[in-house]
Amino acid sequence: MDLYFLGTGAGLPSKRRNVTSIALRLHDERGTFWLIDCGEATQHKILSSPLSLSKLEHIFITHLHGDHIFGLPGLLGSRGFQAGEKPLVIYGPRGLEQFVETTIRLSETHLPYRLWVSVIDGGVIFDDEQMTVTCRQLNHGIPSYGYRFEEKPKRGKLRQTLLQEQGIPAGPIYGKLKEGHDVALDDGRVLRSADYLAPPTPGRVVTILGDTRPCDSAEELAEGADVLVHEATYAASEWERAQNHHHSTATDAARTAANAGVKQLVLTHVSARYDEEGEAKLLADAQAIFPATTLAHDHLIINVPRLPG
Template sequence: MDLYFLGTNAGVPTLQRNVTSIGLRLYEERKALWLFDCGEGTQHQILRSQLKLSKLEKIFITHLHGDHLFGLPGLLSSRSNQGGLSPLTVYGPPGLKPFVDMALELSQSRVEYELNVVEHEGGVVFDDDTFRVEAALLEHRIDSYGYRIIEKDRPGQLNFELLKQYGIKPGPIYGQLKNGASIQLDNGDMLHSHQVVGEPKKGKIVTILGDTRPCDNVLQLAHGADLLVHEATFLHDMQDTARKYYHSTAYQAAVAARDAGVNQLILTHFSSRYKDEHQLEPLLDEAQTVFPQTALAMEHHLFPVQ
């Protein structure tokens, strides 16, 4: 599991950075790509990346501001032409479905796959055998949500040497034992799953926030996460401006990461006043004084979830 940043700028794109979009690669976990936000130009960024639209399974929109949304109609209509025929579900706040429906209808776009748009107002927005995704309302000028992506614990590894000693050959019985069942051996003894299966592999937790001022739900969503993605639109000397426009500073993001007990913080959604990587360094320095395990989101860079 890792993150791939397609856009890290706030508000408008610049020559150095695109507007917000993040890919969560789940190639090992479910052979799929999830996308968080889809600002203008996202599909162009994907063409320049290692990501494939054919693997895109879900898109989560944090809020309906254009820098997080305007790339969606183009990406949806292009997906068929790039080999994406599997079903795709898009999640987001109320208003997302009429936006998507109208854009595709008026442009007479052909979508040759099953497209589902799910509007939500927080809570559990997705849940299956491998992942659960929770959402909560943040504090922004319009309804903006953060997402907590929870990978469920996976069964431990089978002890193949021990199975061989019990005379069990590879086959369906391996799957039964790994899934917690007990079997009867030829001598009549019972062999229980815990005797031949190691400790469960603990799932990862990733929290990806939309635009927000500091608020209680940030800590709720980020609590104990392995990785937190938090906006850092301004340096802290502009905290009054940040509050006025419902954004956060790098310092505030670091405080949230520290207080939520996360393992790693990645800053993103940078104001266009910070033109290049050199001008972003003060944001990183500011955050690391509070939370040393902080990194800057860099476009077309992979960040493993550790």
């Protein structure tokens, strides 16, 4: 599991940063990747990345401002040439379904795959045997959401040495115990799976927030996350401007990370007003509050390691 940053700028694309889009790569876990936001030219960024649209499984849209959705029509059309009939689900706020349907219809774009738009309104929006995705509304000028991607714990390894010490030979019994099933032996003994499995490995948590002022929902979504991705549109010296435009500063992001007890903070959605020196100041301001902070740039990869239980 890792994060691949396709676009890290705010509002307008620049020569150094494209507008917002992040891929959550789940190649080892699912053989796919999920896309969070799809600003203009996202598919062009994908062309210069290791990603392939044929592996795209889900899209999660945080809000309907153009720098987060204007890349959708082109990407959806191009995916049809690469992914065949593989279905695709897009999650996002109310109005997204109208935007997608209208652009596809008016452009007469033919999609050879099934496309669903799932309207979100908070709570659990996706759940299967591997992942749970929860969203909450944040504090922005229009409805904007954050997403918490939570991997389910991985069952512990089978303690084969213990079984061998008890005279139980390798075979189907091992497989049943590993799958979590208790096994009754011919001699009357019952082997409890829990007694022969190592502690489970905790699942990883990634929280990616849409545009927002500091708010309780952001901290709730980020609680204990391995990685928090938070906007840092403005420097601390422009706090009032950030408030007026419904955004956060780098120090706001750092305080959210500290309050939520996350392991790593990644700043993104950086205004084009900042040159390299200004960006260094953004990072320094955040690190003064939360040292484990990284400033994202286009094509940055952030690994999310699986920690032992």
